[in-house]
Amino acid sequence: MENKTGRPFLPIVIVFFVTTLLIWAGRPLLAGWNTDYRVLLGGNSVLLFVTKVSFYLYTRGLRSKANAYSFVRMMYGSLVVKMLVCLLAMSAYILTPGPPNKNGIFGCFILYILYTYLEVRILTQLTRKSPKNA
Helix, strand or coil, X not given: CCCCCHHXXXXXXXXXXXXXXXXXXXXXXXXXXXXXXXXHHHHHHHHHHHHHHHHHHHHHHXXXXXXXXXXXXXXXXXXXXXXXXHHHHHHHHHCCCCCCCHHHHHHHHHHHHHHHHHHHHHHHHHHHHCHHHC
């Protein structure tokens, strides 16, 4: 079966580039709000990577012909991977020397919600188009 995870993932990549551009262009504004733009850029990059892995696991479970349980296993597996990577990234940032930037962490949570919303929306559309559900 051919790999079709690239095209549906395109909106998430576009959001990544637009968000990165907005963060980069808004550095002076973010500094005024006491938000470290480097935290947001790092969080944005981590979220793109972990969303790609999660998206791959979801689509792999969706294409699985074994049974419905394999999709549920992949779904929970991708959820656990996403949460653990985000938790590890946040823990690593908090453990770095110097005070953590709370506004940057809050901004990363907002980005997490945005990426999760897009991923669920795209996967719902893929599920509806799946030949198993026809």
